[in-house]
Amino acid sequence: MSEEITDNEIRARLVADDSAALDMIWTLYASNLLGYIVSILCSRHDAEDALQEVFVTIARKRLAVAGARQLKPYLFRLSRNVALNRIKKHKRRREREHEASEWLDPEDGTEQGDDRTRHLEAALTSLPEEQRSVVVLKFFRDKTFREIGEMLCISENTVGSRYRYGMAKLKAFMLEVLQ
Numbered sequence: 001m002s003e004e005i006t007d008n009e010i011r012a013r014l015v016a017d018d019s020a021a022l023d024m025i026w027t028l029y030a031s032n033l034l035g036y037i038v039s040i041l042c043s044r045h046d047a048e049d050a051l052q053e054v055f056v057t058i059a060r061k062r063l064a065v066a067g068a069r070q071l072k073p074y075l076f077r078l079s080r081n082v083a084l085n086r087i088k089k090h091k092r093r094r095e096r097e098h099e100a101s102e103w104l105d106p107e108d109g110t111e112q113g114d115d116r117t118r119h120l121e122a123a124l125t126s127l128p129e130e131q132r133s134v135v136v137l138k139f140f141r142d143k144t145f146r147e148i149g150e151m152l153c154i155s156e157n158t159v160g161s162r163y164r165y166g167m168a169k170l171k172a173f174m175l176e177v178l179q
Helices: 003-015 020-041 044-060 062-066 071-090 093-098 115-126 129-140 145-152 156-178
Strands: none
Touching (some): 003 062, 003 071, 020 044, 115 156, 129 145
């Protein structure tokens, strides 16, 4: 089944106030939305809370979601807005940069808290959000430049540039730290 047909079915179910629409959105998009939100908030725990808020918003504004021209980009914009609002509301940007983060820890619960991982977390946190999002989606979520461009509503060339600049900054940071 193509994504367009699925999105049309989701829209129809949202308009009909069918709770299966949320299940379908969760199945199709939750994992990628979570990865994107993690890249913005630099915290898996905060991202999970934000994702829950995104789905509450979808449920509350189901007709607006159903009316979106393209569902996938709409969901990513909604997720971005929720994440950025959480940052503003809690005024935690500076605090997050200094906290010990666990956002690169594997989902299976195994520990990999070596110095390189901590340095990489610090380096990723120091990147501008636009570059960090692209790097995380490309490197840690295995998305193509085309997929990232569609998710974030930017061109593939912009995705490529942000990725290259972000990776160059990461390399410089890691070389400096590890010397």
